[in-house]
Each structure stands twice: as C-alpha cells, then as structure tokens.
Amino acid sequence: QKEVEQDPGPLSVPEGAIVSLNCTYSNSAFQYFMWYRQYSRKGPELLMYTYSSGNKEDGRFTAQVDKSSKYISLFIRDSQPSDSATYLCAMSGDQAGTALIFGKGTTLSVSS
Amino acid sequence: EAGVAQSPRYKIIEKRQSVAFWCNPISGHATLYWYQQILGQGPKLLIQFQNNGVVDDSQLPKDRFSAERLKGVDSTLKIQPAKLEDSAVYLCASSLDVGGYTFGSGTRLTVV
Numbered sequence: 001q002k003e004v005e006q007d008p009g010p011l012s013v014p015e016g017a018i019v020s021l022n023c024t025y026s027n028s029a030f031q032y033f034m035w036y037r038q039y040s041r042k043g044p045e046l047l048m049y050t051y052s053s054g055n056k057e058d059g060r061f062t063a064q065v066d067k068s069s070k071y072i073s074l075f076i077r078d079s080q081p082s083d084s085a086t087y088l089c090a091m092s093g094d095q096a097g098t099a100l101i102f103g104k105g106t107t108l109s110v111s112s
Numbered sequence: 113e114a115g116v117a118q119s120p121r122y123k124i125i126e127k128r129q130s131v132a133f134w135c136n137p138i139s140g141h142a143t144l145y146w147y148q149q150i151l152g153q154g155p156k157l158l159i160q161f162q163n164n165g166v167v168d169d170s171q172l173p174k175d176r177f178s179a180e181r182l183k184g185v186d187s188t189l190k191i192q193p194a195k196l197e198d199s200a201v202y203l204c205a206s207s208l209d210v211g212g213y214t215f216g217s218g219t220r221l222t223v224v
Contacts, residue, residue, distance in 0.1 A: 008152065034213075043116075043203055043215030044155065088154050099145060099168055100213065102154030 003027050006089055006103025015112045019076040023089035023103045026070065030091040030101075033065050035074045038086045038105065047087075048074065079110045114138065116216035118204050124222045130192035133219045137185070137206030141214075143167075144181055146189050147203040149218070155203055161187065194223045 006023045013019055021035075031052055036044035048063040050056050050072075056063045062075040072091075076083055086107045090100040117136040125131050137144050142163050147155035158177065160168040163184040172179065176195070181187040191198055201218040 004154075006154070036215075041217075041220075043205075043217045045215070046213060090154075099157040099160050100155075102156070104152065104154050 003101050004089065004091060004103045007106055008104050010107040010109060012109045012111065013079055015079060015081060015110055017079050017110070019079050019083070019108060019110075021074040021076075021087050021089075021106050021108070023072050023091075024070055025072070025091060025101075027091075027093075027101075028067075028070070029093045032092045032100075033063070033072050034090045034100065035061075035063055036088040036090060036102075038088060040085075044088055076108075079108075081110050081112045084109050116204055116206055116214050118202075118216035118219055120219055121217065122220045122222075124224060125194055127196055127223050128193040130190065131194055131221065132188055132190045133202050133204075133221075135187045135189070135204030135216060137187070137204070138214055141206035141208055142184070143207045144187050145205045145207075145213075146179055146187070147205065147215075149201045149203055151200070158189070158202075191221075194221075196223050199223045 004025045033050045035048040037047050038044040050065050053065045053067045060077045064073045086105040088105040089103040092098045092100050144161045146158040149155040158172045159179045161181040164181045179189045201220050203218045205213050205215045207213045
C-alpha cells in the first residue's frame with residue numbers, strides 16, 4: 001500500500017461546477033497537509049496548507065482534513081477554465097522541515 | 113520576491129552520458145529539496161539539504177546520482193551515467209518551514 005493514494009482521474013466538469021478532490025493516506029504520523037496545483041510544464045504551486053484536522057477556506061477553495069479516517073479533500077466552488085490543471089495532495093510528518101510525500105495528482109479539466 | 117531558479121529548462125542526452133542541473137533557491141531559505149517527477153506521478157524526494165548539510169538522501173540512487181549545495185545557497189544535481197528510466201522532470205524547491213515550499217519550474221530530462 002502506498003503512503004498516499006490519489007485518484008489520477010482525469011476529471012472533466014463544466015464551468016461553475018463544484019469539484020471534489022480527495023486523497024487517503026496510511027501514515028498516522030502525518031500532521032501537515034497541503035494541496036498543490038500544477039499547470040502543464042510548470043512546477044507545483046501551493047494552494048492550501050492545513051495543520052492537523054479541520055477545515056480551511058480561501059476564496060473558492062476549501063480544504064478538509066479528517067485524521068480519524070486518514071482522508072483529505074479539496075473542494076473548488078464555481079470552477080473556472082483557469083482551474084484546469086493537475087492537483088497534487090502532499091503531506092508530512094510531525095516535525096517542521098520534513099520532506100513532503102505526494103499523491104500521484106488528479107488532472108482536472110473545466111470546460112466553458 | 114524572486115522565485116526558485118532552475119536551469120536548464122530542457123535537456124536531451126543519450127543513455128550512459130552525464131548531466132547536471134542547477135538550482136538557486138529563494139534568498140534566505142535554509143532548506144532545499146530535489147524532487148524527481150516521472151510523467152503521471154507525483155514528485156518523489158531525492159535529497160533534502162539544511163543549509164549545506166544533507167538531511168535526507170535515503171531515496172537518492174547514490175550509484176549514479178550525486179548532489180551538493182555550495183555554501184548553503186546554490187545546488188547542483190548530477191546523474192552519471194544516465195539510464196532511460198531517469199527521464200523525468202527534476203524539481204528544486206526551497207522553504208523556510210514545512211508550510212513554505214516553493215518549487216522551481218523544473219528541468220525536463222529526456223534520456224534516449
């Protein structure tokens with residue numbers, strides 16, 4: 001079993017739809033949870049960062065962490081064509097500065 | 113704030129040749145990472161530096177890969193000799209803490 005599992009998609013939605021992206025993980029020591037967005041031929045850019053369990057909202061994006069289920073989610077409201085990208089979940093252990101473990105990424109396409 | 117700079121952007125080499133990649137992190141970022149991203153996969157850590165010391169190189173194929181960080185700033189990653197399976201994007205990232213990862217655009221390596 002991989003440490004971080006993420007459905008690669010692809011996921012296609014119409015503009016304005018609500019998008020749900022998910023990851024599961026096996027290592028209960030993970031405390032830091034992140035979502036990165038990666039456009040084609042670019043490096044990943046940080047979207048959301050959450051420490052431990054709970055929800056975090058930033059504009060159209062909401063990140064949720066359920067440590068009891070070892071499950072994290074990213075919701076995108078009112079999706080736009082510019083949201084078309086690969087979304088990577090990432091997580092790390094309980095010490096700041098430890099390296100991130102990434103999921104495979106989910107490719108999202110939003111059509112206008 | 114200037115981002116993480118990487119060069120070259122693209123490189124094509126024949127198998128068994130050698131290649132080197134360069135990274136200049138964000139000024140003041142003590143931690144520097146090299147990740148390998150194979151097509152369709154999430155980034156995988158190769159090596160992590162704290163200033164000019166190695167923190168984690170457990171996943172670096174040391175028989176062919178080497179990396180150094182000069183004076184705790186710039187870093188180079190070298191592959192010698194290259195294999196076909198080394199074809200990937202090599203991403204450099206730097207951070208102040210675990211929540212502050214910034215990636216460069218990467219070097220796309222093709223081994224033929």
